[in-house]
Amino acid sequence: MIQLTHNDIENKQQQFPITIVCDAIRTPENIGMCFRISENFGIQKIYFHESSPSLENRKVINTARNTINQIEHDYYTDFTTVINKLKAEGNTIIGIEITDKSINIQDFNFKNHEKIVLLLGSERNGIENINLVDYTISIPMFGRNSSMNVIHSLAITLYEVTNQLAVSS
Numbered sequence: 001m002i003q004l005t006h007n008d009i010e011n012k013q014q015q016f017p018i019t020i021v022c023d024a025i026r027t028p029e030n031i032g033m034c035f036r037i038s039e040n041f042g043i044q045k046i047y048f049h050e051s052s053p054s055l056e057n058r059k060v061i062n063t064a065r066n067t068i069n070q071i072e073h074d075y076y077t078d079f080t081t082v083i084n085k086l087k088a089e090g091n092t093i094i095g096i097e098i099t100d101k102s103i104n105i106q107d108f109n110f111k112n113h114e115k116i117v118l119l120l121g122s123e124r125n126g127i128e129n130i131n132l133v134d135y136t137i138s139i140p141m142f143g144r145n146s147s148m149n150v151i152h153s154l155a156i157t158l159y160e161v162t163n164q165l166a167v168s169s
Helices: 028-040 058-064 079-088 150-168
Strands: 018-022 045-049 072-076 092-096 116-120 135-138
Touching: 018 028, 018 079, 018 150, 028 045, 028 058, 028 150, 072 079, 079 092, 079 116, 092 150, 116 150
Parallel strands: 018 045, 018 116, 045 072, 092 116, 092 135
Antiparallel strands: none
């Protein structure tokens, strides 16, 4: 067995109809990792709240590792306005959040939705206005802790979504 280098690997480059909305994420490392994981999974666009750490922040740059210029991104001022705009464009808004109506991620059929927005809540408070989402999904956990890092939950969700969508394309 030989470990491959980055130069040895040629990924199937594919873009999926997925947009990420980061609801007031404040940690520079999470912003950087959002870019990196979104590029890994062929995401179309990311929206950040205007109060999120700057893309010139050293921690954002180091964590993103050259992916900032590879992903379309924009900023929003008002959460309700950006969500309503995305809904009007035909997106299904899916919050990654534990609620009394959450569907286990493996039971959610992402193929039934033409354009998907994955909504990430802030590190401390979750999603600002949960009533704006069309669905919430949750990731089953088996330890004592009932929460995980927002970018870890994004990575798991993107794996499931793109796995389902890639099979159907």
